[in-house]
Amino acid sequence: xxxxxxxxxxxxxxxxADVITxxxxxxxxxIGDKINIKYILDLxxxxxxxxxxxxxxxxxxxxxxxxxxxxxxxxxxxxxxxDFSEAALKKGKSVVTSNKHVVAEVGDMLLxxxxxxxxxxxxxxxxxxxxxxxxxxxxCLAANKINSINGILNGxxxxxxxxxIDFGKTFEVALKEAQQKGYxxxxxxxxxDGIDACRKICILAAIAYGKLIDPAKVSxxxxxxxxxxxxxxxxxxxxxxxxxxxxxxxxxxxxVSVSPRLVPYDxxxxxxxxxxxxxxxxxxxxxxxxxxxxxxxxxxxASAVVADIVDIAGRPELxxxxxxxxxxxxxxxxxENVSRYYVCVKxxxxxxxxxxxxxxxxxxxxxxxxxxxxxxxxKKKVFDEMASKLDVVSWFEVL
Amino acid sequence: xxxxxxxxxxxxxxxxADVITxxxxxxxxxIGDKINIKYILDLxxxxxxxxxxxxxxxxxxxxxxxxxxxxxxxxxxxxxxxDFSEAALKKGKSVVTSNKHVVAEVGDMLLxxxxxxxxxxxxxxxxxxxxxxxxxxxxCLAANKINSINGILNGxxxxxxxxxIDFGKTFEVALKEAQQKGYxxxxxxxxxDGIDACRKICILAAIAYGKLIDPAKVSxxxxxxxxxxxxxxxxxxxxxxxxxxxxxxxxxxxxVSVSPRLVPYDxxxxxxxxxxxxxxxxxxxxxxxxxxxxxxxxxxxASAVVADIVDIAGRPELxxxxxxxxxxxxxxxxxENVSRYYVCVKxxxxxxxxxxxxxxxxxxxxxxxxxxxxxxxxKKKVFDEMASKLDVVSWFEVL
Numbered sequence: 001x002x003x004x005x006x007x008x009x010x011x012x013x014x015x016x017a018d019v020i021t022x023x024x025x026x027x028x029x030x031i032g033d034k035i036n037i038k039y040i041l042d043l044x045x046x047x048x049x050x051x052x053x054x055x056x057x058x059x060x061x062x063x064x065x066x067x068x069x070x071x072x073x074x075x076x077x078x079x080x081x082x083d084f085s086e087a088a089l090k091k092g093k094s095v096v097t098s099n100k101h102v103v104a105e106v107g108d109m110l111l112x113x114x115x116x117x118x119x120x121x122x123x124x125x126x127x128x129x130x131x132x133x134x135x136x137x138x139x140c141l142a143a144n145k146i147n148s149i150n151g152i153l154n155g156x157x158x159x160x161x162x163x164x165i166d167f168g169k170t171f172e173v174a175l176k177e178a179q180q181k182g183y184x185x186x187x188x189x190x191x192x193d194g195i196d197a198c199r200k201i202c203i204l205a206a207i208a209y210g211k212l213i214d215p216a217k218v219s220x221x222x223x224x225x226x227x228x229x230x231x232x233x234x235x236x237x238x239x240x241x242x243x244x245x246x247x248x249x250x251x252x253x254x255x256v257s258v259s260p261r262l263v264p265y266d267x268x269x270x271x272x273x274x275x276x277x278x279x280x281x282x283x284x285x286x287x288x289x290x291x292x293x294x295x296x297x298x299x300x301x302a303s304a305v306v307a308d309i310v311d312i313a314g315r316p317e318l319x320x321x322x323x324x325x326x327x328x329x330x331x332x333x334x335x336e337n338v339s340r341y342y343v344c345v346k347x348x349x350x351x352x353x354x355x356x357x358x359x360x361x362x363x364x365x366x367x368x369x370x371x372x373x374x375x376x377x378x379k380k381k382v383f384d385e386m387a388s389k390l391d392v393v394s395w396f397e398v399l
Numbered sequence: 400x401x402x403x404x405x406x407x408x409x410x411x412x413x414x415x416a417d418v419i420t421x422x423x424x425x426x427x428x429x430i431g432d433k434i435n436i437k438y439i440l441d442l443x444x445x446x447x448x449x450x451x452x453x454x455x456x457x458x459x460x461x462x463x464x465x466x467x468x469x470x471x472x473x474x475x476x477x478x479x480x481x482d483f484s485e486a487a488l489k490k491g492k493s494v495v496t497s498n499k500h501v502v503a504e505v506g507d508m509l510l511x512x513x514x515x516x517x518x519x520x521x522x523x524x525x526x527x528x529x530x531x532x533x534x535x536x537x538x539c540l541a542a543n544k545i546n547s548i549n550g551i552l553n554g555x556x557x558x559x560x561x562x563x564i565d566f567g568k569t570f571e572v573a574l575k576e577a578q579q580k581g582y583x584x585x586x587x588x589x590x591x592d593g594i595d596a597c598r599k600i601c602i603l604a605a606i607a608y609g610k611l612i613d614p615a616k617v618s619x620x621x622x623x624x625x626x627x628x629x630x631x632x633x634x635x636x637x638x639x640x641x642x643x644x645x646x647x648x649x650x651x652x653x654x655v656s657v658s659p660r661l662v663p664y665d666x667x668x669x670x671x672x673x674x675x676x677x678x679x680x681x682x683x684x685x686x687x688x689x690x691x692x693x694x695x696x697x698x699x700x701a702s703a704v705v706a707d708i709v710d711i712a713g714r715p716e717l718x719x720x721x722x723x724x725x726x727x728x729x730x731x732x733x734x735e736n737v738s739r740y741y742v743c744v745k746x747x748x749x750x751x752x753x754x755x756x757x758x759x760x761x762x763x764x765x766x767x768x769x770x771x772x773x774x775x776x777x778k779k780k781v782f783d784e785m786a787s788k789l790d791v792v793s794w795f796e797v798l
Contacts (some may be wrong), residue, residue: 015684020542022544023542130688131685132538142705142710143705271667283423285529286698287694287698288693290691293685293687304541305540306684341666
């Protein structure tokens with residue numbers, strides 16, 4: 001009998017209980033053992049839930065029950081989720097989670113703690129919800145050097161951008177509608193400012209390169225400054241603006257960032273719309289591989305957490321990937337980053353003036369007294385210098 | 400030291416050697432051991448190759464060398480590839496392959512042989528080339544009941560169809576060009592008749608449902624009967640015609656088929672073009688997940704084979720998935736299958752006549768004396784009966 005405990009009976013936690021119950025027979029066949037939800041930790045009571053008798057309010061009951069071998073942390077937030085996870089791992093209990101906040105902040109410590117205590121720490125659901133992407137990146141693409149990862153990692157912002165692109169809504173209108181539909185929270189900052197996407201790209205980068213960057217050190221720009229005019233200019237030139245988490249190898253160093261980028265229509269990421277997520281991985285042998293699916297939601301996320309439970313229950317002897325902390329020396333200098341740029345300037349500075357600064361530009365669009373264009377590949381520091389000479393209204397990198 | 404042998408030094412075999420050599424350092428870090436290509440089995444000599452000194456002509460040298468723990472079978476064809484694989488597994492050597500022919504025909508036997516001899520048999524590269532899809536299906540989606548799998552599984556046919564759709568070429572012209580570009584073989588039957596796609600959907604179905612169907616029992620229709628008129632009619636109604644390998648759960652039985660289907664443009668599979676492959680998996684918890692990448696090619700395929708080698712070298716104790724042979728009783732009766740149909744009839748039978756037979760039709764298109772339309776969902780046997788009353792020029796299922 002594999003006894004598990006679920007920490008938190010919110011959206012994800014109750015989804016985990018549902019997925020296990022609905023697919024119990026096939027799960028037990030896969031792990032070759034009975035599976036039992038022994039405890040669910042929550043401060044609340046759920047008298048009408050079929051799981052009412054599993055609810056406990058004291059984490060120590062779970063921690064001190066040697067029969068519990070796997071803990072599914074679905075509490076959210078950094079504390080006490082990280083502390084409970086660490087305590088469980090120290091007792092030799094394996095921990096699975098969808099909590100990107102914990103993994104991005106202290107995943108390196110928790111993986112080492114797991115390894116030291118003969119336990120496992122898995123978090124497939126922390127990136128891309130139900131999309132299998134972390135395990136394939138770590139295993140199936142193991143024969144590759146990962147050149148780059150570009151991901152649409154946040155469903156809320158992708159929904160808002162899709163509304164702007166397809167229906168010509170402004171950011172403010174699209175955000176309000178997303179909030180009304182429950183896709184965005186009352187305080188939408190973690191989504192629209194790119195904080196959630198930042199945690200996810202840090203996790204992806206850690207799996208690809210073995211080093212976890214402090215999310216606070218990642219250049220992160222959200223979507224609130226994207227104007228409808230930029231969306232239209234981009235569309236006229238054959239691009240969709242998407243919030244992209246990017247990690248790439250630059251001469252053996254990591255370049256990691258989150259920002260809105262113009263994605264050309266012939267890149268399938270441009271067609272990943274609404275609340276869907278997409279992760280495009282380029283390896284030196286496999287070339288491009290793209291994973292698409294629902295990046296959030298109760299059941300998709302829960303299915304990924306339960307897959308981790310199945311993995312552990314069936315193969316408890318597997319080792320954990322060990323991450324180092326990334327130091328400043330591991331990071332490629334941002335000012336050396338090379339990219340093409342979309343730029344929009346006041347039209348008073350006409351095409352000729354622009355060309356005096358950026359000699360080689362394309363996709364020139366005139367709209368409402370503004371002129372937009374796309375530059376040749378430039379180092380960031382060169383671009384900044386050039387842009388400072390013009391009255392720039394907005395600019396974004398081009399993927 | 401992990402010693403491996405490669406069987407066959409053709410496209411895939413030489414790719415395996417290249418991927419290991421190029422990424423040796425990172426591979427060794429992942430498996431925690433040195434990796435060495437000890438032998439390459441081929442009838443030919445390769446005096447100018449950096450691997451010239453590894454070439455042997457007698458399989459028994461490999462079989463009887465206890466230092467060789469992993470054999471990468473890259474010979475192609477059923478025999479002697481299957482026999483060599485079986486012999487290696489019986490010696491306790493693990494086997495990895497990209498050979499869908501072997502896996503689809505005798506994968507069940509080889510998995511059992513591996514399990515009985517403490518070895519592993521892995522074949523990630525046999526479906527989707529470098530796209531990680533088999534392992535995610537077997538592990539990351541383990542918490543799901545798989546409702547359906549729909550895949551564009553053959554790059555050659557997808558290239559031909561893309562040429563027909565995007566450039567209005569006929570099948571014959573597109574095939575000839577594909578042959579000139581090396582995408583299609585001189586005898587293109589295995590690709591254009593759907594045989595290759597059939598083997599791949601059998602492998603996917605076996606992983607999803609634990610039962611391997613004899614490919615000869617799978618209803619398989621290729622693309623040679625797709626007319627340019629059908630492609631245009633489909634486009635006018637918002638569909639792309641794609642060769643789809645499909646496996647689905649129908650009341651606990653498996654329905655497996657390969658046929659051209661009309662894929663609606665809002666399904667991302669419709670946008671998987673050229674030589675790319677795409678596999679769309681629907682699970683009861685995760686909903687839709689889509690994997691896209693290069694389904695063939697030397698380096699992508701080799702990278703998947705080498706990932707299997709890394710998996711085995713790092714974790715030799717893992718168990719194999721065991722497949723049963725599917726019996727007739729496991730298969731859903733084809734005549735009960737429910738689908739919408741695209742139908743093209745001679746226009747002499749005008750819309751009114753058509754509606755007397757198929758009462759509820761949509762997407763009606765008139766072109767060059769033909770009338771095409773899409774039916775409501777119908778059982779196959781009902782559709783056949785209705786279609787027999789009209790002068791049908793062509794028909795395809797709608798996804």
